[in-house]
Amino acid sequence: MTYEPWTEARGAEIIAEHAAIEGATLVILHALQEAFGYVPEPAIPMVASALNLSRAEVYGVFTFYHDFRKEPAGKHVLKLCRAEACQAAGGEALAARAEAKLGIACGNTTADRRVTLEPIYCLGLCATAPSAMLDGRLVGRLDRDRLDALIAEAQA
Amino acid sequence: MSLRIFVPRDAGAIAVGADEVAHALEQAAAGRGLAIDIVRTGSRGLYWLEPMVELATADGRVAFGPVTAADAASLLDAMLGSGNHPLRLGPADEIPWLKRQTRLTFANCGVIDPRSLDDYRAHGGYRGLERALTLGPAAVVAEVTASGLRGRGGAGFPTGIKWKTVADTAADRKYIVCNADEGDSGTFADRMLIEGDPFLLIEGMTIAALAVGADKGYVYIRSEYPHAVAALNAAIAAARRAGYLGARVGGSSHAFDIEVRVGAGAYVCGEETSLLESLEGRRGIVRAKPPLPAHKGLFGKPTVINNMLSFAAIPFILAEGAKTYADFGMGRSRGTMPIQLAGNIRHGGLFETAFGITLGELVDDVGGGTFTGRPVRAVQVGGPLGAYFPRALFDTPFDYEAFAARDGLIGHGGIVVFDDTVDMARQARFAFAFCAIESCGKCTPCRIGSTRGAETIDKILNGERVANHLALVEDLCNTMKLGSLCALGGFTPYPVLSALKHFPEDFKPQQLQAAE
Numbered sequence: 001m002t003y004e005p006w007t008e009a010r011g012a013e014i015i016a017e018h019a020a021i022e023g024a025t026l027v028i029l030h031a032l033q034e035a036f037g038y039v040p041e042p043a044i045p046m047v048a049s050a051l052n053l054s055r056a057e058v059y060g061v062f063t064f065y066h067d068f069r070k071e072p073a074g075k076h077v078l079k080l081c082r083a084e085a086c087q088a089a090g091g092e093a094l095a096a097r098a099e100a101k102l103g104i105a106c107g108n109t110t111a112d113r114r115v116t117l118e119p120i121y122c123l124g125l126c127a128t129a130p131s132a133m134l135d136g137r138l139v140g141r142l143d144r145d146r147l148d149a150l151i152a153e154a155q156a
Numbered sequence: 157m158s159l160r161i162f163v164p165r166d167a168g169a170i171a172v173g174a175d176e177v178a179h180a181l182e183q184a185a186a187g188r189g190l191a192i193d194i195v196r197t198g199s200r201g202l203y204w205l206e207p208m209v210e211l212a213t214a215d216g217r218v219a220f221g222p223v224t225a226a227d228a229a230s231l232l233d234a235m236l237g238s239g240n241h242p243l244r245l246g247p248a249d250e251i252p253w254l255k256r257q258t259r260l261t262f263a264n265c266g267v268i269d270p271r272s273l274d275d276y277r278a279h280g281g282y283r284g285l286e287r288a289l290t291l292g293p294a295a296v297v298a299e300v301t302a303s304g305l306r307g308r309g310g311a312g313f314p315t316g317i318k319w320k321t322v323a324d325t326a327a328d329r330k331y332i333v334c335n336a337d338e339g340d341s342g343t344f345a346d347r348m349l350i351e352g353d354p355f356l357l358i359e360g361m362t363i364a365a366l367a368v369g370a371d372k373g374y375v376y377i378r379s380e381y382p383h384a385v386a387a388l389n390a391a392i393a394a395a396r397r398a399g400y401l402g403a404r405v406g407g408s409s410h411a412f413d414i415e416v417r418v419g420a421g422a423y424v425c426g427e428e429t430s431l432l433e434s435l436e437g438r439r440g441i442v443r444a445k446p447p448l449p450a451h452k453g454l455f456g457k458p459t460v461i462n463n464m465l466s467f468a469a470i471p472f473i474l475a476e477g478a479k480t481y482a483d484f485g486m487g488r489s490r491g492t493m494p495i496q497l498a499g500n501i502r503h504g505g506l507f508e509t510a511f512g513i514t515l516g517e518l519v520d521d522v523g524g525g526t527f528t529g530r531p532v533r534a535v536q537v538g539g540p541l542g543a544y545f546p547r548a549l550f551d552t553p554f555d556y557e558a559f560a561a562r563d564g565l566i567g568h569g570g571i572v573v574f575d576d577t578v579d580m581a582r583q584a585r586f587a588f589a590f591c592a593i594e595s596c597g598k599c600t601p602c603r604i605g606s607t608r609g610a611e612t613i614d615k616i617l618n619g620e621r622v623a624n625h626l627a628l629v630e631d632l633c634n635t636m637k638l639g640s641l642c643a644l645g646g647f648t649p650y651p652v653l654s655a656l657k658h659f660p661e662d663f664k665p666q667q668l669q670a671a672e
Contacts, residue, residue: 022455025437026420030379051437064439064596065420067379083341084536087586088499088574089527121423121590123380124344125168126572127203127497127504136382140171 001135003037003072010035011043019050025061029068038069074109074116076154079133080142082106082119083126091130094147095119101151115154158191159235160212164266166199166351167383168344173224174207180228181209188232198352200266201506202253204527210248211235219248253503253522258484260472260492261465262345262508265352270387273394276355282400284471288363289408291474296367297323300470302478304490309335309426309463310538310567310643312489312556318460321450322368325458332364332373332412333435333454333461337419337426339378340539342498342570346464348506349494350377350384353468354391358414360467362405363474364460365412373414374454375464376431379421388416423540423594427642428461430596441596442642463568465494486512489555499536499572500526509554516550519573530575534659536583538567540590541647543654544580563654565647580659585613587651591644601636602645608632609652619665626663629656 004010014035018028028047032039039062048058062068080086080095099105102117109116125131128140134150163178164170178194185192202208208221209231220231220243227243234241245251259265268275276282288296301316322330334357338346350357361373377385392414395401403411417435419425425434429443432454453459469491473481482490489511495518497504502524519525519535526532534544543564545552552558559566574583588609595602609632616625633649640646656663 023417023435023437026434027417027437030418030420057438060439061437065422067420081341084540084583084586085342085498085570085572087583088572088578090500120380121594122339122341122343123167123171124338124347125171126342126344126499126570127501127506128168128172128206129499129504131171138167138171140168 001037001075001077004035006036006040006042008042008046011040011046015043015046015050024051025053025058026065029062029065033068037072041070074113076114076135077116077118078150078154079118079120079123080106081121081123081125081129081131083122085122085126086130089129091142094130094142094144097144098147098151101148115151158193159185160193160195161235162195162197162210162212162217164199164207165196165270165383166206166266166348167381168203168348169199169206169208170383172206172222176225177207177209177223177228180225181232184229184232190232190236195269197267198265198270199348200248200254201262201348202251202503203505204503205245208245211239213239215247217248219245219251221245253505253507257508258492258510259508260481260484261356261468262349262353262494262506263472264356265349268353270352270354271390271394273355273391273398273400276353280475281355281471282359282406284474285359285363285400285406287474288366289406293323293367293369296363296474299478300367300473303473303481304485304488305466305469305473305481306489306556307463308465308469308493308568309428310565315462315466318450318462319364319367321448322370322458322460325451327458329372329455329457330368330370331454331457331459332361332368332370333432333459334361334373334375334464334467335426335428335431335461336375336377336381336384336464337431338381338464338568339423339426340541340568340570342536342539342572343496343568344498345494345496345506345569347381347384349464349468350381351387354388355395356468356471357388357464358391358395358401360470361414362400362412363470364462364467366405366410368458368460370460371411371413373412374435375414375416376419376425376435377416378419385416385418392416423590424596424642424644427644430642432459432461439596441598444641465568484510486510486553486555487557489557493554493566493569495554496570497523497573498570500528500575501573502527511555512553514550515545515552515554515571516547518554518571519550523571523573526573526575528575530577532573533576533578534574534580534583536572536574536651537570538565538650539570540587541565541643541650542567542570543650544583544658545654546658548658563650563657565650580655580662581613581617584652584655585610587648588613591648595644599639599641599645601639602641602648605632605636605645606648609636609648616663617666622665626656
């Protein structure tokens with residue numbers, strides 16, 4: 001996935017776009033991450049100032065939610081569902097396989113920055129478990145072959 | 157006349173190739189110089205048959221599935237010819253798994269085009285709102301109360317009473333909030349319905365707004381559901397264009413509009429007060445109650461916060477009458493429940509039925525046992541905070557009180573099936589560990605207890621003073637149950653204690669297990 005490079009001017013523009021709505025913090029953080037692929041640190045005091053909040057409050061929101069990234073993810077993000085329905089369908093063995101193939105533990109990015117492997121707690125595809133998401137594309141009924149194909153695609 | 161073919165756009169169907177099937181059908185048709193009309197519907201919820209493709213015929217819709225892109229050409233030939241094909245399932249409405257359900261809330265899911273307001277209206281949409289407008293607010297609240305509808309998020313609180321509290325509270329502004337933060341593993345009913353029949357939710361929320369005098373609504377959807385977010389935003393825009401949202405709802409003097417807000421991966425935000433905090437732009441920290449959200453909710457104003465399935469039940473109740481809805485069910489659990497069969501199950505999907513069906517019927521009969529073919533050993537009902545049930549309790553009827561009597565809960569209606577390879581000590585440990593990751597941190601029993609719980613289970617499995625540590629886990633669970641602020645810490649003991657009670661053999665120290 002491609003993102004824009006961070007600039008203060010672009011950041012300010014995105015913040016201004018949403019600053020007037022009720023309870024805007026999450027909406028702004030989402031918008032920043034959508035544009036830049038992560039929430040750049042210099043944006044935090046800018047959000048605080050725009051919403052008349054303290055920096056600590058905005059930083060607190062930013063760190064509370066699993067979605068928001070401190071730094072860019074790898075070129076591809078492979079999310080594997082690790083919740084109960086996928087556990088019941090053999091998801092844990094597939095997660096271990098993915099970790100072994102990529103040589104990283106879940107929650108990390110490969111050294112070449114190509115693939116970020118992340119756990120996700122439920123994609124809501126529990127009747128076609130186990131499931132995965134590669135860069136926003138959903139894959140159900142995951143098995144070894146499908147997983148290997150996803151990993152190969154991400155590494156290519 | 158061109159062929160009219162229905163292919164789901166439901167995320168669960170897309171995950172197993174529905175987009176590829178739609179594309180392949182278009183290609184195959186183009187290759188034959190044939191005009192076809194592909195309608196992207198929601199899913200009917202028979203996920204082992206997805207992608208399930210349907211063809212409109214003079215005798216109703218005929219289903220085929222599970223279809224792959226490679227089947228497109230032969231399927232199209234069959235559709236043009238005799239209709240016979242190895243994947244033919246027969247008339248869609250006659251598929252036994254579908255026919256034995258009682259679809260009140262999900263009646264149109266998988267049937268209509270979720271992007272078309274006209275299709276929604278043609279299938280009885282907005283009749284509930286029309287009746288609500290003629291009844292007036294007080295009578296609408298009375299109707300919802302009489303239906304016996306209880307909150308479908310899991311707590312089972314009577315919806316009508318909640319609405320009456322908000323209606324009776326004077327304020328300059330009131331809010332309607334829909335909880336679509338469906339984080340429980342094994343549940344997907346919210347996702348499926350928003351993707352398959354989003355106008356139903358909009359209508360339900362609009363009726364609530366009329367009943368309590370609110371003019372603004374929010375739907376909080378989890379970020380893991382991008383397809384649902386897109387479907388709902390499209391439907392809201394269509395409802396605005398048609399005057400069903402905006403300054404004069406359905407031509408009346410009421411103003412109401414809805415905005416979608418997206419979560420950010422915090423499980424605890426499914427708890428209603430945490431969700432309100434998150435909507436206000438803060439960390440999803442649970443609020444102490446009282447005050448109830450009905451008195452001081454979003455931005456301190458009286459707020460109806462209901463589960464998505466509760467709102468979705470409302471249009472039927474208003475259109476068909478409270479009694480029609482209440483005639484279904486058992487005891488104090490009235491109406492129908494969209495039950496979700498998931499995990500290691502042969503026939504997984506959405507099964508809407510009246511309360512009272514037993515767990516065993518659902519798992520063995522409807523679900524067909526495991527897809528691995530191995531014996532069912534345990535089922536977890538009600539998400540990560542629900543109890544594990546052994547086969548010995550499969551006679552439990554699906555009912556709020558019956559499950560509570562057996563130290564369980566029905567939650568949001570998800571059932572996750574495990575075969576005999578499951579390690580219940582590992583599942584109990586996961587319950588604690590998940591709670592530790594997702595705890596908002598406000599109350600000590602949840603914040604500290606979850607971490608200590610996982611550590612203590614590790615000690616048991618390592619054979620360290622097993623009897624003492626087992627007693628400690630039980631004691632810890634009681635503290636969490638009684639001392640936590642919300643259901644995250646308060647209900648994490650359900651999976652742990654049920655695993656200990658029903659599957660004690662899995663908690664033997666690992667050295668002993670290995671020796672056996």
